[in-house]
Amino acid sequence: MSGAGSFLVEDFINSITVQLDKVQDALRLKSVNRPLTYALRDFSLDLQVFVELDPQGNVRFRNSAANETGASTVRLGFTTITKPMIDENTISMAVTRSPSLDEIGLAPEERRRLEQIGVHNAAQLQNLSSTTGTGTVARLADLRIDRLRQALDLGRPTVKQVTPGPTQPPPSFSPPLNPSPSPIIRIPFDAPHLNLHGSGLVGVGGPATVRLNRQPLSVLQADDDRLIVNLPETPRSGALEVTLPDGNQVSYHLEVEPQNHRPPVSIDADRWEPAEGRM
Amino acid sequence: MNQIELADTLIALVEGIEAPPGTGLFVTEAELEVPMEVSGVLINNSMVFFAAPPHTRWKSGVLPQVHRAVLRVELAEDDNASVAGSQT
Numbered sequence: 001m002s003g004a005g006s007f008l009v010e011d012f013i014n015s016i017t018v019q020l021d022k023v024q025d026a027l028r029l030k031s032v033n034r035p036l037t038y039a040l041r042d043f044s045l046d047l048q049v050f051v052e053l054d055p056q057g058n059v060r061f062r063n064s065a066a067n068e069t070g071a072s073t074v075r076l077g078f079t080t081i082t083k084p085m086i087d088e089n090t091i092s093m094a095v096t097r098s099p100s101l102d103e104i105g106l107a108p109e110e111r112r113r114l115e116q117i118g119v120h121n122a123a124q125l126q127n128l129s130s131t132t133g134t135g136t137v138a139r140l141a142d143l144r145i146d147r148l149r150q151a152l153d154l155g156r157p158t159v160k161q162v163t164p165g166p167t168q169p170p171p172s173f174s175p176p177l178n179p180s181p182s183p184i185i186r187i188p189f190d191a192p193h194l195n196l197h198g199s200g201l202v203g204v205g206g207p208a209t210v211r212l213n214r215q216p217l218s219v220l221q222a223d224d225d226r227l228i229v230n231l232p233e234t235p236r237s238g239a240l241e242v243t244l245p246d247g248n249q250v251s252y253h254l255e256v257e258p259q260n261h262r263p264p265v266s267i268d269a270d271r272w273e274p275a276e277g278r279m
Numbered sequence: 280m281n282q283i284e285l286a287d288t289l290i291a292l293v294e295g296i297e298a299p300p301g302t303g304l305f306v307t308e309a310e311l312e313v314p315m316e317v318s319g320v321l322i323n324n325s326m327v328f329f330a331a332p333p334h335t336r337w338k339s340g341v342l343p344q345v346h347r348a349v350l351r352v353e354l355a356e357d358d359n360a361s362v363a364g365s366q367t
Contacts, residue, residue: 007319007326015319015326022286027293031355036305038293039355046347047317063318067340 006052006062013076016045020078044077057112097224098123098200104155106147113141122155123224126246127204157200157208157244162252165193165228182253185240187231189259193220196227196242203245212254213238282320285330293352311350316343 023040031037048064048071064071098121101111117140119125129137129152138145164187187194194210194217201208207222210229213236217229240254292311298304317330333345 005319011326012319012328015328016285019285019289019328022284023289023293026286026290027355037355038296038352040289040293040350041353042349042351043289044349045315045317046349048344048346064344066343068344071344 006050006054006060009059009061012061016076016078024080039080042077042079044075047074047076048072049074057116096121098202099155099224101125101151104151106151110141110143110147113143117141122151122200123203123245125152126155126157126200130246155200157198157203157246157248159196159198159201159208159242159244159250161197162240163195163197164188164191164231165195182239182251184253184255186255186257187235189235189256191231191235194229194231194240196229197225198227199225200245201225201227205245208245209243211239211241211243212236214241282318282329283331285317285328288315288331289350292350296352305354307354309350309352311348311352313348313350314345315348317346318343 020040020043027037027039047061049061050064050068050070051072051074052060052062054060061074100121101114101119104122104125106114114120114125114137117128117137119128119137119141125137125148129148134148134152135145137143138148141148162185164185196208196210202222202224207219207227210217210219210227212231215232217231219227220230221228235254235256237254237256240252242250242252244250292313296306296309296311298306314333315330316333317328319326319328321327330346330348333342335342
């Protein structure tokens, strides 16, 4: 906050939080070699600032300069919180990796209006639209409903490819590009995981759910563009159903190759012979 | 003002509350109210927050604005789960 410069409130708070984290880390390191050490429990700062609003509608703080009167007092209080409290009060990290509003084709002004109602990415827009209706979101954000529908279509969760894990399979394992009602996915009998590639695979309510023969498969790793699910030890061929975060369902037929199935081997392939046989 | 990061100032203040060795006294809790000169500088596109007590007790119209910081310091317990965060 030097001189005439002003800063966004979130940058300002982040910079203080970084400093407080440094203090906690330093004090915790000291406790390794010392019997007694202290922890900073609360920290508050009364700042004399001028609060400004920039043309984009962002609140900025400008430090009060020498002999400048009329500054506001902003009291910022920081305290220590526990990990469960963080989990309760912050959105899931996976959701933050959802496509941004920019990526689903919204203009800066449209993004700003959506951010004012707490929508920062495609997953949150999808969640709010399915909860309150697209018309309500359009009315609250003062956006055209067709623009919103266009953005929702671009950010709609999709599954593009399903492959067995952990090894990268040959292309023959992918479902066809023009899928029939239930594309067939072939996997080796010993495949431990199934990888689903797509977009929007993690919503605000959690990741997409995958069922094999109506039995839910546990999620090993969930990301916006990839979901890894565990397969049973002896998977059986059957219906693979993927319920996406927006409620849509995609179905496949999973075909488990038999245990004795081996890829065809060319007879002309170089045969193994004892070394002396070649001499 | 000297460009001292807020973290360095706070660590020095926390260090300062320890009772002298050999006295048999232990400070278990302290609340410090400290005037601070603060400034922020953009370094590699991220803001770094500097804060330090005023370099003089004199008041004049040309000295930087003095702000007020309050710290509550306690003896650390074995609670590794606690981390810093904002309460605003």
